[in-house]
Amino acid sequence: MVTQLEITDEKKESAEIEIRNQRKPVDYNTIEYPIEVLVPKYLDGIKEDKNELFIPDYQREMAWDDDKQSKFIESLLLGLPIPYIFVADVSESEDLARLEIIDGTQRIRTLARFINNKLKLNNLEKLKSLNGFTFNDLPLPRQRRFQRTTIRMIQLTEEADEEVRRDLFERINTGSVELNEMEKRRGIKPGKFLDLIEELSKQKQFRQLCSFTETEINKRDPQEFVLRFFAFLNNYQNYSGRKVHEFLDNYLEQENKSDSLNIDLMRNEFDSMLNFVQNYFPDALHIYRKIKNCYEPTTRIKFESITVGVALALRENPQLIPQSTSFLDSKEFKDCTKSDASSSQNKVTCRIEYVRDRLLGN
Numbered sequence: 001m002v003t004q005l006e007i008t009d010e011k012k013e014s015a016e017i018e019i020r021n022q023r024k025p026v027d028y029n030t031i032e033y034p035i036e037v038l039v040p041k042y043l044d045g046i047k048e049d050k051n052e053l054f055i056p057d058y059q060r061e062m063a064w065d066d067d068k069q070s071k072f073i074e075s076l077l078l079g080l081p082i083p084y085i086f087v088a089d090v091s092e093s094e095d096l097a098r099l100e101i102i103d104g105t106q107r108i109r110t111l112a113r114f115i116n117n118k119l120k121l122n123n124l125e126k127l128k129s130l131n132g133f134t135f136n137d138l139p140l141p142r143q144r145r146f147q148r149t150t151i152r153m154i155q156l157t158e159e160a161d162e163e164v165r166r167d168l169f170e171r172i173n174t175g176s177v178e179l180n181e182m183e184k185r186r187g188i189k190p191g192k193f194l195d196l197i198e199e200l201s202k203q204k205q206f207r208q209l210c211s212f213t214e215t216e217i218n219k220r221d222p223q224e225f226v227l228r229f230f231a232f233l234n235n236y237q238n239y240s241g242r243k244v245h246e247f248l249d250n251y252l253e254q255e256n257k258s259d260s261l262n263i264d265l266m267r268n269e270f271d272s273m274l275n276f277v278q279n280y281f282p283d284a285l286h287i288y289r290k291i292k293n294c295y296e297p298t299t300r301i302k303f304e305s306i307t308v309g310v311a312l313a314l315r316e317n318p319q320l321i322p323q324s325t326s327f328l329d330s331k332e333f334k335d336c337t338k339s340d341a342s343s344s345q346n347k348v349t350c351r352i353e354y355v356r357d358r359l360l361g362n
Contacts (some may be wrong), residue, residue, distance in 0.1 A: 029155045030084075035076075036147035039115050041099070042108050049344050053087065053099045053108065062109050069110040070121045076149055077127060077142075082107070088156035099155065107151075115147075191256025196263055197226045205274050210303065225303055227252060229273075230266065233308045236352055239345055272318075273311045280322055281306075301351075302337045309355020316360060327358040 033041070041053040064072070075082055085104030089097070101108060113119040117134040124131050135143065200206065201222035212222055231251040232239065239247055255261055306328070313320055327333060336351040 028157065031153050031155055032150040033153065034148050034150050035111055035115070038108070038151055039112050043112055043116075049347075050096070052097065053101060055105050055108075056100050062106070064106045064110060066119065067123045068106075069113065069119055070124055072107060072110050073114050073119070073121060074124050074127055074130075077130070077146065082151070085151060085153045086156070087153055102156070104153075111151075191252075192263065193252060193255035193258075193261060196266060197223050197230075197252075200226045200267065200270050203274070205278065206270075209274060209277060224248075225300070226270070228300060228304055229270065229307050229311075230255070232304050232348070232352065233269075233311050236308065236348060239348055269311055269314075272314055273307055276310050276314060276320075277306070281325055281328070299337070304348075305333075305337050305351040305355055308352045310359065312352070312356040313359040316356075320359060322359050323361060325359075328355075 038053070042051055045051040046054075072082070083104075085107060086102040087099040087104075088102055090100045110119065114135050117136050119134065121127075121130050121133045130138075135146075138146065201220075206226075207217070207222060210222070210225060216222070227248055231248050235247075235251055333351070333354060336347060336354070
């Protein structure tokens with residue numbers, strides 16, 4: 001039998017206090033860009049991961065099929081209103097001034113494909129005569145008008161940290177019940193290695209060091225962090241710099257099927273890394289950031305760099321006692337692990353081996 005809780009004045013006051021404590025001021029600007037400006041912001045420098053408008057690692061790959069992309073282009077041609085694109089100014093240096101796409105990656109990718117004639121319109125319901133058209137097939141005046149079409153954006157200022165951006169991304173996408181990548185792995189890639197990931201992800205020491213929130217635990221972030229640790233530790237040289245989820249999936253499947261998988265060795269290596277971090281990084285502040293009296297979880301980039309670098313160093317010297325860990329406060333390390341740092345193969349290798357080499361005194 002469910003007991004109805006009485007809503008007292010005291011409970012109302014507590015609720016109001018909680019709302020005030022949890023509210024975070026988020027500064028933003030509303031801007032508009034024509035498509036002819038917006039697409040180059042996304043494409044120029046994309047191969048080097050220096051494009052001004054970039055897609056962060058927590059976003060998914062292209063999910064819209066050609067029909068959905070075509071319908072979006074049709075909406076623009078018809079002059080219909082479309083939702084705002086949400087971006088955030090995340091650059092720590094004025095010479096880059098990059099914008100992280102929080103919501104709108106499918107629309108941006110679709111525009112880029114269409115403008116570059118990689119999308120052929122199909123199954124249009126209103127503009128049926130345009131089925132089979134690419135951008136270049138449109139009359140020149142229509143091409144120019146399309147290019148001048150403006151896209152509205154909400155731009156968060158640089159004061160919005162990664163936690164705010166990820167939370168906003170989650171809330172914008174709450175209308176979908178699609179499983180996240182780690183939930184999918186749990187359902188379709190069971191095995192002995194996944195069982196180990198489940199076990200290690202529940203370690204109290206690990207969760208405290210990374211300061212996972214209840215929401216992140218429910219989203220299975222601890223499991224993904226453990227998977228990332230082993231995948232990059234044992235296979236980072238083969239990471240292509242693209243499609244990180246595919247990289248993680250392949251590694252998980254490979255280890256689940258492996259006949260030579262040494263569960264005890266992997267468990268011991270994970271534990272040794274955690275003990276090293278706790279012993280030699282004061283208050284573990286290099287794994288998570290302390291803001292006033294609360295802790296914010298580490299980014300995936302920083303977690304991978306530190307934990308994999310530590311584990312690689314311990315492989316070379318299990319009795320390692322570092323002379324210093326001050327290199328983690330260096331500009332070089334901060335630049336390669338900040339929120340808009342590149343996830344190219346070279347950058348991933350550089351930051352992991354940077355930690356390893358400094359710990360070994362190289």
